[in-house]
Amino acid sequence: MKKIGIGLIGLGTVGQGVANIISNPNDRHPLVGELELVSVAVRDLQKERDISFPDSILTTNPIEIVNNPNIQIVVEVMGGIEPAKSLIIQAIRSGKSVVTANKAVIARHGEEIANEAKSAGVYVLIEAAVGGGIPIIEPLKQSLGGNQITKVSGIINGTTNYILSRMDKEGVNYADVLKDAQQLGYAESDPAADVEGSDAADKIAILSGLAFGGTINRAEIPTTGINLLEAIDVNYARKLGYAIKLLAISEKEKAQSSGEESQPLSIWVEPTLVPADNPLAGVNGVNNAILVEGNPIGQVMFFGPGAGSGPTASAVVADILNIAGIQAMSEENPFNLDPLLSAKSWRSCHVANEKEITKKNYIRLIAEDTPGVIGQIGNIFGQKKISIESIVQFDASHNQAEIVVITHKIKQGQLSEALLEIKGLPQVKRIAATMGCL
Amino acid sequence: MKKIGIGLIGLGTVGQGVANIISNPNDRHPLVGELELVSVAVRDLQKERDISFPDSILTTNPIEIVNNPNIQIVVEVMGGIEPAKSLIIQAIRSGKSVVTANKAVIARHGEEIANEAKSAGVYVLIEAAVGGGIPIIEPLKQSLGGNQITKVSGIINGTTNYILSRMDKEGVNYADVLKDAQQLGYAESDPAADVEGSDAADKIAILSGLAFGGTINRAEIPTTGINLLEAIDVNYARKLGYAIKLLAISEKEKAQSSGEESQPLSIWVEPTLVPADNPLAGVNGVNNAILVEGNPIGQVMFFGPGAGSGPTASAVVADILNIAGIQAMSEENPFNLDPLLSAKSWRSCHVANEKEITKKNYIRLIAEDTPGVIGQIGNIFGQKKISIESIVQFDASHNQAEIVVITHKIKQGQLSEALLEIKGLPQVKRIAATMGCL
Numbered sequence: 020m021k022k023i024g025i026g027l028i029g030l031g032t033v034g035q036g037v038a039n040i041i042s043n044p045n046d047r048h049p050l051v052g053e054l055e056l057v058s059v060a061v062r063d064l065q066k067e068r069d070i071s072f073p074d075s076i077l078t079t080n081p082i083e084i085v086n087n088p089n090i091q092i093v094v095e096v097m098g099g100i101e102p103a104k105s106l107i108i109q110a111i112r113s114g115k116s117v118v119t120a121n122k123a124v125i126a127r128h129g130e131e132i133a134n135e136a137k138s139a140g141v142y143v144l145i146e147a148a149v150g151g152g153i154p155i156i157e158p159l160k161q162s163l164g165g166n167q168i169t170k171v172s173g174i175i176n177g178t179t180n181y182i183l184s185r186m187d188k189e190g191v192n193y194a195d196v197l198k199d200a201q202q203l204g205y206a207e208s209d210p211a212a213d214v215e216g217s218d219a220a221d222k223i224a225i226l227s228g229l230a231f232g233g234t235i236n237r238a239e240i241p242t243t244g245i246n247l248l249e250a251i252d253v254n255y256a257r258k259l260g261y262a263i264k265l266l267a268i269s270e271k272e273k274a275q276s277s278g279e280e281s282q283p284l285s286i287w288v289e290p291t292l293v294p295a296d297n298p299l300a301g302v303n304g305v306n307n308a309i310l311v312e313g314n315p316i317g318q319v320m321f322f323g324p325g326a327g328s329g330p331t332a333s334a335v336v337a338d339i340l341n342i343a344g345i346q347a348m349s350e351e352n353p354f355n356l357d358p359l360l361s362a363k364s365w366r367s368c369h370v371a372n373e374k375e376i377t378k379k380n381y382i383r384l385i386a387e388d389t390p391g392v393i394g395q396i397g398n399i400f401g402q403k404k405i406s407i408e409s410i411v412q413f414d415a416s417h418n419q420a421e422i423v424v425i426t427h428k429i430k431q432g433q434l435s436e437a438l439l440e441i442k443g444l445p446q447v448k449r450i451a452a453t454m455g456c457l
Numbered sequence: 458m459k460k461i462g463i464g465l466i467g468l469g470t471v472g473q474g475v476a477n478i479i480s481n482p483n484d485r486h487p488l489v490g491e492l493e494l495v496s497v498a499v500r501d502l503q504k505e506r507d508i509s510f511p512d513s514i515l516t517t518n519p520i521e522i523v524n525n526p527n528i529q530i531v532v533e534v535m536g537g538i539e540p541a542k543s544l545i546i547q548a549i550r551s552g553k554s555v556v557t558a559n560k561a562v563i564a565r566h567g568e569e570i571a572n573e574a575k576s577a578g579v580y581v582l583i584e585a586a587v588g589g590g591i592p593i594i595e596p597l598k599q600s601l602g603g604n605q606i607t608k609v610s611g612i613i614n615g616t617t618n619y620i621l622s623r624m625d626k627e628g629v630n631y632a633d634v635l636k637d638a639q640q641l642g643y644a645e646s647d648p649a650a651d652v653e654g655s656d657a658a659d660k661i662a663i664l665s666g667l668a669f670g671g672t673i674n675r676a677e678i679p680t681t682g683i684n685l686l687e688a689i690d691v692n693y694a695r696k697l698g699y700a701i702k703l704l705a706i707s708e709k710e711k712a713q714s715s716g717e718e719s720q721p722l723s724i725w726v727e728p729t730l731v732p733a734d735n736p737l738a739g740v741n742g743v744n745n746a747i748l749v750e751g752n753p754i755g756q757v758m759f760f761g762p763g764a765g766s767g768p769t770a771s772a773v774v775a776d777i778l779n780i781a782g783i784q785a786m787s788e789e790n791p792f793n794l795d796p797l798l799s800a801k802s803w804r805s806c807h808v809a810n811e812k813e814i815t816k817k818n819y820i821r822l823i824a825e826d827t828p829g830v831i832g833q834i835g836n837i838f839g840q841k842k843i844s845i846e847s848i849v850q851f852d853a854s855h856n857q858a859e860i861v862v863i864t865h866k867i868k869q870g871q872l873s874e875a876l877l878e879i880k881g882l883p884q885v886k887r888i889a890a891t892m893g894c895l
Contacts, residue, residue: 036753040603048602048670049803050796146600152754154592154600161599161782162584162592164486165478165774232486298739298760315474315767316590322736322758329753336603340797344599348783349792358488359782365487 022055023343026084026115028106029097030061033120033147035070036332037094037339042070050340050347057089060097085110092342094335095119096147104128111135111143118338120147120331123212126221130234133363142345142360144338149175149222150307152330153323154337159229159311161359166313168230172268175222177305177325178213179245179265181205183253183290184303187262192250205305216244216265216288223267227286230311231271233368235284241373242288252383252452255413255423261292262300266455272371283371291455292381292425299457374432379408379456381425382438387446388420395444396422403437405429419448425456460493461781464522464553466544467535468499471558471585473508474770475532475777480508488778488785495527498535523548530780532773533557534585542566549573549581556776558585558769561650564659568672571801580783580798582776587660588613588745590768591761592775597667597749599797604751606668610706613660615743615763616651617683617703619643621691621728622741625700630688643743654682654703654726661705665724668749669709671806673722679811680726690821690890693851693861699730700738704893710809721809729893730819730863737895812870817846817894819863820876825884826858833882834860841875843867857886863894 025041027034038059044052059072060081078084085093085106093110095117097103104124110117112135119125125132125145136143146156159171174180178200185196197214200206212218224237245265256263265288272283293300298320302308307325312318324330341360386392393410400407406427413421426434434453441447463479465472476497482490497510498519516522523531523544531548533555535541542562548555550573557563563570563583574581584594597609612618616638623634635652638644650656662675683703694701703726710721731738736758740746745763750756762768779798824830831848838845846863853859864872872891879885 040753046605048797051603153757154596157600158592158596161779162595162775163771164778165489165771167484298736301736301739313771315478316771317762317765317768319591319759319761322760324755324757327755330755333601333603333751333754337600340602341599344795344797345786347793347796349787354787354792355785357782358785359486359778 023053023092023346024057024090025054025339026057026087026090026093027059028081028084028093028095030059030068031096032328033096033331033335034059035068036328037096037335038070040332040336048340050343051336053343054339058084058087060084081106082109085113085115091115091346092339093117094339095121096335100124100127107132107143108135111139111141114139114141116142116342118144118335118342120335122148122218122221122225126224126237129225129228130364137356137361137363140356142342142356144341144360145225146338147331147334149225150309150321151177151323151325151327152333153307153309153321153325155226155309155321156229157337158321159226160362163311163313163316164359166316168271168311168313170268170270170312171223171226171230171309172266173309174264174299174302174307175267175309175325176213176219176265177307178206178210180302180307180325181305182214183245183263183265186250186253187257190250190254193245193248214244214246216242219265219267219288223269223286223288226309227269227284227368228364229362230269231282231284231368232365233282234364235286235368235370239370240286240288243290245290248290249452252454255383256292256381259411259423259425260295261456262295263290263454264293264299264302266291272375281367281369284368285371285376287373287376289455291457293457297457374430374435376431377428378431379426379428380434381423381452381454381456382450383452384422384424384441385448385451386420386422387448388415388418389446392420392446393422395446396424396441399437399440400426403433405433405437461491461530461784462495462528463492463777464495464525464528464531465497466519466522466531466533468497468506469534470766471534471769471773472497473506474766475534475773476508478770478774486778488781489774491781492777496522496525498522519544520547523551523553529553529784530777531555532777533559534773538562538565545570545581546573549577549579552577552579554580554780556582556773556780558773560586560656560659560663564662564675567663567666568802575794575799575801578794580780580794582779582798583663584776585769585772587663588747588759589615589761589763589765590771591745591747591759591763593664593747593759594667595775595779596759597664598800601749601751601754602797604754606709606749606751608706608708608750609661609664609668609747610704611745611747612702612737612740613705613745613747613763614651614657614703615745616644616648618740618745618763619743620652621683621701621703624688624691625695628688628692631683631686652682652684654680657703657705657726661707661724661726664747665707665722665806666802667800668707669720669722669806670803671720672802673724673806673808677808678724678726681728683728686728687890690892693821694730694819697849697861697863698733699894700733701728701892702731702737702740704729710813719805719807722806723809723814725811725814727893729895731895735895812868812873814869815866816869817864817866818872819861819890819892819894820888821890822860822862822879823886823889824858824860825886826853826856827884830858830884831860833884834862834879837875837878838864841871843871843875
């Protein structure tokens with residue numbers, strides 16, 4: 020068998036992890052030994068690295084890689100939207116399959132890229148884009164195809180889970196943990212994409228597309244991060260028997276009218292109270308966990324390291340091996356794409372109106388410490404037909420009370436109306452926090 | 458695309474689950490709609506079933522299915538060693554790919570079947586043989602191939618996990634729960650394969666072969682079931698902060714000599730104390746959980762329903778879709794097998810000597826209630842260089858004491874020698890239980 024030429028664009032932590040696996044095939048699947056690292060594009064040729072290459076392999080010009088006839092698979096691990104997206108498309112047009120960990124590009128331009136790949140008859144595989152080393156993309160594409168999927172949810176951002184785990188364990192506040200996480204390399208110097216929930220929204224957009232078979236508009240996903248989370252809410256949640264996790268959730272909804280052709284999906288990213296006995300509550304540190312629910316499988320969970328050089332490289336190499344395996348089937352005859360791996364959309368989906376999202380809620384209010392206030396709040400919820408699981412008054416001091424309400428499952432439209440009226444009560448000073456609750 | 462003909466051998470719970478999925482493709486991957494159930498072999502044509510077929514589809518002669526030219530994929534879900542094994546081989550020789558849930562056949566005859574499949578250029582896929590609906594075979598074959606796997610372990614028998622969960626929760630004894638489980642359909646009328654650990658041994662043999670790349674001799678796997686487990690050990694374990702789970706474990710060992718060509722693996726099945734904060738301790742009922750450890754991925758866990766009609770059918774259909782996906786790539790040109798899916802052995806492995814298994818142990822002794830006995834037991838462990846985590850004396854009454862010892866990690870050869878000497882102590886009446894401990 021002729022060796023399969025790999026071109027690597029980017030030699031950061033993930034790129035180095037991939038190079039390490041390819042250059043050390045011993046004890047791995049024998050197909051790893053059939054891979055050959057032909058060229059690696061880096062920003063700085065002189066930079067000191069843990070891994071060394073012959074000079075002939077390194078280049079500062081990624082265009083050389085997408086055009087190199089000795090390369091069959093281009094691995095894009097440089098990150099960012101551009102030039103990554105253009106390089107992916109150029110590689111496809113040159114007839115090369117692409118493996119990428121770039122969730123930002125796939126979540127925004129996945130459909131365009133899939134169409135290009137289909138025309139060119141090549142694969143674009145993205146296992147490393149979601150869940151780090153956890154096999155989740157391939158199981159969704161291949162192993163769960165017999166199911167009617169109803170829900171995909173989970174913890175899919177390692178940085179925020181690390182921060183939340185420490186806030187919960189140590190009772191410290193957000194800003195302090197973030198600073199620490201940055202120093203330890205668990206958070207970027209610009210942490211916005213992680214802490215504001217955008218990275219999780221990218222990933223749930225990708226998972227939704229695969230689980231439900233249709234591209235959705237990523238920009239429409241209601242997204243709340245953990246950047247405004249207060250230590251007091253972590254504390255109250257713990258007292259009530261919950262841990263707070265940043266969850267991304269995508270649920271199949273009933274079509275509004277029977278003639279509706281596009282499948283509505285309720286999708287959102289939000290800090291969420293998870294009961295202590297739910298398996299997600301025990302997922303700590305940079306670990307991720309993804310739950311898939313469907314018929315007839317019931318529920319399966321995938322758990323593992325959601326980030327890091329080694330785990331992400333493991334996922335990248337999984338994709339490379341998949342393409343190499345197909346190439347090993349036939350070196351000469353061109354043939355059609357495997358319809359499972361190529362993951363074409365097979366129906367139309369859209370993000371349902373945020374008001375239709377149905378879930379339990381945690382609400383913390385600051386009110387005057389007067390006897391009637393809980394009754395008045397309860398009345399407003401009752402008028403809006405919102406049933407309440409609990410109202411607890413915490414920490415009354417300085418003449419003001421902290422009141423925590425946990426609702427049963429309700430539509431978010433109902434909740435907004437009720438909160439508007441509650442805000443109007445003279446005894447209520449402000450609504451200090453709202454979150455989801457499992 | 459021409460429809461892909463499916464022949465089903467067996468119409469029990471799994472077979473009916475598969476037929477349900479194929480006959481109701483709506484909302485599933487569109488490839489499900491390309492499958493056509495051509496023929497179904499049953500034992501009794503007249504039997505009442507929840508699912509009905511035209512008479513022309515049912516047959517009592519499975520040979521018709523393996524020889525039917527309109528069938529491309531034979532699904533064997535009849536169970537048992539024979540005639541299942543012969544039918545699988547005949548189907549392969551007729552040029553058909555095979556999907557089977559039959560762990561007993563694969564664990565014993567997997568190598569022979571793989572060789573037949575290789576000669577015939579067809580696939581034999583076995584996702585449903587381990588872990589029910591949990592995608593674990595395909596991730597091991599495809600998604601984790603870049604890793605040097607070091608350990609595979611977990612809870613892989615749903616019946617025993619159901620029994621252990623109830624023993625732990627309700628404090629009831631084994632025989633009573635078993636009777637109940639049989640009435641509820643969670644245990645077979647002849648429960649031996651499950652409760653004596655043989656089913657788990659079949660499955661860990663299969664997982665070992667895939668994780669480490671070589672066939673092992675299933676008959677050599679040391680296997681202890683839960684059939685002799687006493688309620689008192691479940692009770693003591695709980696008091697010490699553990700749950701008891703039937704674990705199957707397969708660990709890569711260092712070769713004894715550098716020239717050794719076969720890879721030794723420590724493999725065993727045994728009731729094992731799992732610390733309450735270990736994720737496996739929370740896996741209850743018929744659920745399964747499988748941990749895979751390797752370099753560079755670290756650890757990933759797969760969790761879900763380990764048995765049942767729907768989940769197992771989901772896994773069977775996953776395999777059917779994989780083969781259908783490959784057939785969709787080329788209807789005319791014959792080509793080589795995908796080296797990932799065909800899962801050929803790539804090195805030689807063997808089961809290491811049981812004495813070399815290195816693990817923590819739980820030992821319960823019945824001894825005279827005299828002051829010196831714990832000291833004497835401690836001395837013997839010390840002489841054998843076995844370091845002890847704890848010795849606890851429970852329930853001294855009627856002049857006798859129950860002593861529970863938990864060791865640190867030691868070789869089982871060391872332990873056997875120590876237990877032989879301890880048995881010889883005049884104050885020790887008997888060794889009532891030994892188990893593993895995480």
